Amino acid sequence: MSLFNQNNIWPIARLNNYKFGILCISIITIFSIIGFIYINGDALNEGSKVVVAVSQNENSQNIDSIIQMLEKHKVNYGYQIIPEDSISRLLFGLDDTGSRIEYLSNKDNYAFPIFIEFNYKVYYQFNIDFIFKDITFNKYIVNNSLSIINIFFYIFYIVFLILVLALCNMFSLKLDKKYIQFMSYSGANKNLLIRILFKRIVSNSLLGFIIGWLIIFIILNILNLTNVISSNTIDFINLKNMNSIFYFLILFIIILYSQYITVLKVLKKYMENNVK
């Protein structure tokens, strides 16, 4: 007579309310990713951008002829014309005051230049300098890497999320207190209980993390069909660059470690109640 289903030997590793744990991790993962995308925004770009200001008056160029020029040289991607309402923000955000003065003092022959933003790699790959050699008014290299302030904001945000997760874990273990104590009374020592609970937090974290990432992945990819989402954000969620892989790896380790610490402390507390 075979009594045991081998696949059902240690389901206790998840204890009773494992679904709650998975739900918590999914929500925390979703909020972490959304927070990262929101706080860092365009900074998800790997490298710098190049903004080229091209003159319209000197060679009677307009936007259409510039686009034709770009397409003629097969630069049909990797650039965007910066809308007028963003230009003043761009100009005053630049450090190169010399360029600004040069532009602003050129009032006599005034014609508002067209600003075109290029991906750094595309800019040099297609030798844009040469294409626009007659009409380039100025060139700015915009550093889009993560700012320290944004990183600080995100650290505070993630600490807050981790604290929420710790509270969820404490609540979850409180519901399991009866079972933990039963196992302790039945002869399980602390190491065994920690091992069992560690199995549980690893499976919860992994499953919750994948579910959380998958939800954001699906939502952003659906939104991407209508071109609402920037390509950098899509590359980030699709794990197409090393930075995003590192980000998700670090996020997973942080979630796992924070849970481990919480579980360890709560378990010690319950075990201490159990001993004189």
Place this chain on the structure above:
Amino acid sequence: MLHFDLVNIPIGSQIKKSYSLSFKLKKASTLLIETKNLSISNKLANLSSLRSFQYNGKIILFEKDIKLLNNQELKNYRKNISIAGNHDTLFNNMSIINNIALPLRLRNFSEKIIEKRIEELVLWLDLKNIIYRDIEQLNEYELNLLNIVRAIITNPKILILINPLSLNSMLNETILKIITGLMSYRTSILILENFNYNYHDIIKNLEIIKLNSAV
């Protein structure tokens, strides 16, 4: 085996009011303590099974004062005591068989021994109709029986039962069969009962203590 010497058990949050209790649970004997208060039964069970140490008086277990036990001794002593009642519920994300096997697994028994012991219990108590069902399908009485089965699988030296009998006469027969069977295996049984069930006719030499009024 277990000796309570003038042990004061406080009633609820009232520190001044308490039950004073003295009894001796001998080897391979059964002692029935009748109380009208379930919380008293639970407190007594917790004290007897070394789950709580909030008492005045003296409790001697296996010839040693339990307040003098170190942590290692405490763990070893606990392995010899099993408790079945409303304290511990079954894990509903595990099968019934895995629930019953759990105390043995936690003590690192081999799967072969675990399987053998469960087979013995299933045959002895005729549990085939129960153990292959889902926990959600079981009623309160069947869960109570399974709690007892899980408590006895480790062959404890002391078994504490809280309100073991119920309105289900068939299951009562099985439970009384367990009690009489275990006594012949030299297990001491402490029954804490809040209701009026008749144990006398089935269990021979049953000692009864009635806790009716607080001091």
